[in-house]
Structures are given as structure tokens and as C-alpha cells.
Amino acid sequence: MVAYANVSDIGSPPPRKRLVARIWSARLDYLFLVPGLIIFGAFIVWPLIASIYYSTLDWSGFSRNATYVGLANFRALLQDSYFLSALWRSFVFTLMTVPLQMLLGLVFAIVLNNKLLKFSTLFRALIFLPVVAPVAVIGIVWVLLLSPFNGPINGYLLDGHLVQRAIDFLGTPNLVMWSLAGIFVWKWTGITMIYWLAALQTVPDELYEAAKLDGIRMRQVVVHIVLPIIAPFAAVIALISAIWALNVFPLIQATTEGGPFFSSEVMEVFIFRNAFAPPSGQFPRLGYASAAGVLFGVAIMFLTILQALAVRRARARRGENGND
């Protein structure tokens, strides 16, 4: 059992050694990293770099005859109204969904956080259910539900005489983004609710007890005690939800494919169309699509840094005046 002889040659080295010696003594650790690094390198780091290289090519993908065109793709993109509106639409979609999702998630979380409430676990599971359903599949179910031809939702609306004619929720250019935003919020509110519930766990139970003993109404407890405590989490939750909302490809491709008339074409649908599903008779434009991807990535990174700064400021403020 006890083998003292082995003690010296394993475990962490003393802190101050030369770098080479430290690397050598960590050789086994590097071995542990190998499988993870292969995946990380091949499918994340390499695509990150390669995209930038591809974005300078005029390249149809079929033949290997890619030609270097410098920044021509970027110049063309900035004049491509489809690209500009797709980029714009991606961010507008985020602005449409995130606030609603956060508010709805917060309301559910506050109500369901009450441990005395009957069936609260069941309700929580039901609200969360859409989150686990595959996006593309549930998108197709929604296409049927919202169909203007015998779709059940239009059926109810017509039967209740709420509308005169069936509404083509996903086929009307002015309406389609709102319908998609609605489906999206329904799909992901469960996750936001879980984030808020996690934040609510940081509110000590004694606070509720004390408030109860003082005879303070629940609404006042929420507004004056609970919300200030969990407010700093809002920035993090908004960040995660926003990034989530930018990955809207499966929902939109499965439901509208960017239509009607490109009115729901978000960034990733634009990239997919140019790279993999060009209109018949045209070649794929992999270089062009890569350039779009790079610009999109840069835009998101910019947004992320902006929000991360907001998170840090919120945290700092929480540190300054703890009990507000």
C-alpha cells in the first residue's frame, strides 16, 4: 500500500524551476491534453484562422482553382444589400427576443421560486420542455401549427371570429420576423428562467422570513429586496441570451429558409445560401461566404466585449454598495 520510494518522482514540482524543467516535469499533463487539443485545434482554432484566409479567395469549391482576390470580397459585401440587411436583421432579432425572454423568464422564475407553491417542479419542467426539443424539428411543427391552410391556430382564430381571413404568419414579409421571434422566445425562455432561478438562489432565505415577519407584502419584497440582489446577474444572463439569439439558423432554415423574399434571412442563412445552397445555375461562393462569416464574427466579438464590460461594471457596482 504505502510506497515511500515513489514519492519523489511524481506530483507537482517546486515552484521555482527553469521553464524547460517545469515543462519536462509536466510532460504527463501535456499528454492528458492531447485528445482535447486535437479537437479544439482542428474544429475551432483552425477554422478561425482558415476563415480569414478563405475570405480573400474567389472560390467555388468544386474545382480547386481558387484565386486570391485580396479584400475584394469585403468590398463587395459592404455593397451587397442582402448582406447588410441580413446582418442588420440578426441584431434586430436579438433586440426583439432577448428583452422579452428575460422578462418572461424572470416572472416565471420569481413565481416558481416559491417553495410552498404546489407542483412548482412540474410547472418548471413544463416551461423548460421546449428547450430540449430539437430546434429544427419543433420549427417544422410550428410551420404546421401556423399554416394558413388548415393550421390549428388559424382554425381557432377563425372559429372564434378573431380574424376574418387566415393569417399567413410565416409567409407575410412584415409579420414573419415577429412570428419567428415568438417561436424563438417560446423555445428558449425555459433556459433564461433557469438562469434567473440560479440567481435567485443567492437571495438568503432569512430575508424572506424576516420580510414575512415584518408583514411586508410579497410584491414589495420582490421589488425592494429580491430585484436589487439579482440585478447584477442581468448583464450575464443578457449576454448569454444574446449570443444564443444570434444562433438562430436552425429555426429559420427549418421554417422559412430566409423567405418570403429574403425577409427573414439572417446572417447564418445568408452564409449557408452563398456557400452551400446557391440558386440553381450559380456556383457556390465559398470565399464570399467566408468573408461574411468573418465580418459576422467580428461584429459578435465586438458585441461580446461591450457586454462583458457592462458585466464587469455591474459587478463592481455590486461590490460598492452591497445592501441597497
Place this chain on the structure above:
Amino acid sequence: MTDATHFRAPRREGFFTPRRRRFLTSVVLAVICAIWVYPMVWMIAASFKPNSELFRNPGLIPIHPTFGNYVRAWTEAHIQRYFFNTLFVAVGSVIITTTSAALMGYVLGRRPMPGKWLLMGLMVFTVFIPQGYTIIPVFELLSRLGLGQSLWGLMLATCGQSIVVFTLLFAGYFTQVPNELDEASRMDGVGPVKTFLFVMLPLAKPIIVTVVVLQSLQAWNDFLLPLVITLANPALRTLSVGIYSFKGENFVDWGGMTSASTIAIVPIILLFLFLQRYFIDGLAGAVKG
């Protein structure tokens, strides 16, 4: 926090005693939840209705219940093949990601390895990169490796999407494990590999289950990647892609579509219901971090 209301306790609330109020909340919630899950209930109900009935009977109870839709979807629409493709990719990617993320997270979370902060920084930097940015090089890389049209390629690329988050989850967990445990096993002459396998891994069981569950969800949900990889090879489609193309080919076969969707959704819902805690803890971890 003591204001005027302090003096009103014990207050009279008339009809709305706390108990009744909670009951009322429950009722309202029940109604909301019923509407919330209606799309899925409708999907399941429709999957048992023959197409002729589907358009005439908007109710949830089929008048002439039938398994015909399932039979048609399972065999004629190849949902059977898509189901096993998805299962293969999901199980394979779960094994690969969990193993490599646990190893990497262990080293990054516990070991004093030179260069680890550099690697951590690089990983955090890549967390928010959208899939649209990486899809073209990923597909090109798989094609060059000869995996561009194979389930193995899809499996490997699926691992890439989540490995960073899972590694950070493991690293965060292993950082909290008390140092005495390594000391003790070193004293006992247990080597680092055995320490990892028999001391650290068993401790990380909750994280392992979380990662397994979240990766299954990810693989089952994935769409862009399998769509691109199977464009030229329909036999490799996963459920999401298969049902998407089913919609393109047989748009009027609602019974087939809803039963195929039910086949795709029910397994992951069952997984969720049995392992709810891990889904929720895993997701909640993101906020605390």
C-alpha cells in the same frame, strides 16, 4: 427595511389569504403551462390521426387513432435510418467529448502546467464564435481528411462545438477539490494516471453526468453541421435534417411529419425527465461562473 407596513402585521387580507393566493397562482400557472406545451401535445395527437382526419378534426383526441403514420415515417421516409444515425453521432460524440474534456479540464484546473493560462485565455476567447463563422473550414477540413461524407466526420466535428464549455466546466470543478486528496494519494504511491482515474473522476461524477446530458442534447439538436455534411449524401442524415427534407418532399403529409417529429423529440424529452437535475444544474452553472 422597516417602514409603515411593519405595524400592519398581522394584516387582514380579506379573500386573498396566502393559501388561496397560492392556489390561484397554481391555477393560472396550470393554464399557462397547458398553452405552453400545446404545440407538443398537438404534435403527438396529430401523429395518431390519419391525414384525412387531420385537417377536419382540430381537437386533441383522434377519432380514428392509427399507427399508420409511424409505420410510413419509420420505413418509407427512412426515419429509422436517421434515428440510428443520430444515435450513433450522439453516443460517439458524448464519449469523445466527455473523455477529452475531463482530461483537459483536470490539467487546466489542477496541474501547475506551464502555458495553461495561455490555453485558458484562448479557449475563453473562442466561446462566443458563431457556427456560421467556422462551418466552411470545418467542412473543408473534413473533406480533405476523407471524412466529409461520413458519420465519423460529423461525430468529430460535433465534439468541437461544445468541448470548450465542457472543459471549462470540468476545470472549474477540479479547482475546488481539496489539495489533501492529491497529497494523500501521492503519499500512498499512487501514480498520476491512477489518481485521475480513481480519485478525481469519481469525485467529478455530477459534472460528468451534466456533460453527458448536455452533449446528448447538443448532438440531438444540431442542424447546420449535419445539414452541410449530408447535402450530397442523404443516407447520412440525422433526424433534424431528415425531417427538414421530409417537409420539403412531402409537404402535405402532416401525419408523417408529426409522427417523425414525435420520434425525434420523445427520446430527448424522456432523457430530460429522468435526468432533470443535471440539465438544470449544468445550465445554471453558466450564470454562477
